[in-house]
Amino acid sequence: MWPDGNRQFCDSIEVYSKMLTKIDEIVRTMVLESLNLEKYMDEHMELTSYIVRVNKYRTPEKDESDIGLLSHADKNLLTILHQNEVEGLELENKDGEWFKVKFSPNSFVVMAGETFNVWTNGRIHAATHRVVLSEHKDRFTIGVFSVPKWDTPVKAPEEMVDEEHPLLFNPFRYGEFAMFFCKKENVNDKFALKKYCGVSF
Numbered sequence: 001m002w003p004d005g006n007r008q009f010c011d012s013i014e015v016y017s018k019m020l021t022k023i024d025e026i027v028r029t030m031v032l033e034s035l036n037l038e039k040y041m042d043e044h045m046e047l048t049s050y051i052v053r054v055n056k057y058r059t060p061e062k063d064e065s066d067i068g069l070l071s072h073a074d075k076n077l078l079t080i081l082h083q084n085e086v087e088g089l090e091l092e093n094k095d096g097e098w099f100k101v102k103f104s105p106n107s108f109v110v111m112a113g114e115t116f117n118v119w120t121n122g123r124i125h126a127a128t129h130r131v132v133l134s135e136h137k138d139r140f141t142i143g144v145f146s147v148p149k150w151d152t153p154v155k156a157p158e159e160m161v162d163e164e165h166p167l168l169f170n171p172f173r174y175g176e177f178a179m180f181f182c183k184k185e186n187v188n189d190k191f192a193l194k195k196y197c198g199v200s201f
């Protein structure tokens with residue numbers, strides 16, 4: 001940091017490249033290794049592209065709602081988030097209660113999206129989350145999102161399906177799903193991929 005007043009900044013290029021490296025490492029160690037699916041790492045990398053997004057949540061005006069982002073689950077594979085010191089992210093637990101996520105400094109938060117739920121045949125949960133601005137300060141986050149390539153079919157590996165775990169989702173293409181999800185009647189759906197390609201029993 002330069003000694004020039006109270007300015008604080010982070011070198012975003014460095015953060016981006018760390019996050020991009022991390023996201024694949026996280027897939028390998030936290031998901032594939034824990035499910036004995038290491039042999040799918042190359043296939044996973046083939047399937048994946050990335051989006052980097054910087055979000056600014058400005059301080060709400062008096063009388064303005066403190067909701068920065070409505071409750072949703074991400075649709076993609078995996079999301080990692082890094083924030084400035086201003087908290088705001090909340091997660092919903094199984095009982096429908098919301099709790100604040102505490103980011104420790106220099107840490108990332110990792111969340112699975114609906115596509116990871118489909119790919120693991122329901123084993124990895126896609127967390128519902130939202131942003132509530134309670135600190136009366138501007139909040140900044142950087143998100144790196146791993147997203148399936150538009151035309152590559154997403155299909156649970158055969159190891160994820162057996163008598164005890166019947167196939168929950170039909171294979172789908174993310175590009176076609178994105179067109180479905182953009183429609184007014186689907187955009188607020190809590191679990192849009194279930195509606196789109198869920199197997200009905």
Ligand SMILES: O=C(O)CCC(=O)C(=O)O
Nearest residue numbers: 055074081089131141143
């Ligand atoms: O900025 C955050 O803390 C959350 C962002 C988010 O959930 C999203 O971009 O999908």
Ligand SMILES: [Fe+2]
Nearest residue numbers: 072073074129
């Ligand atoms: Fe999100």
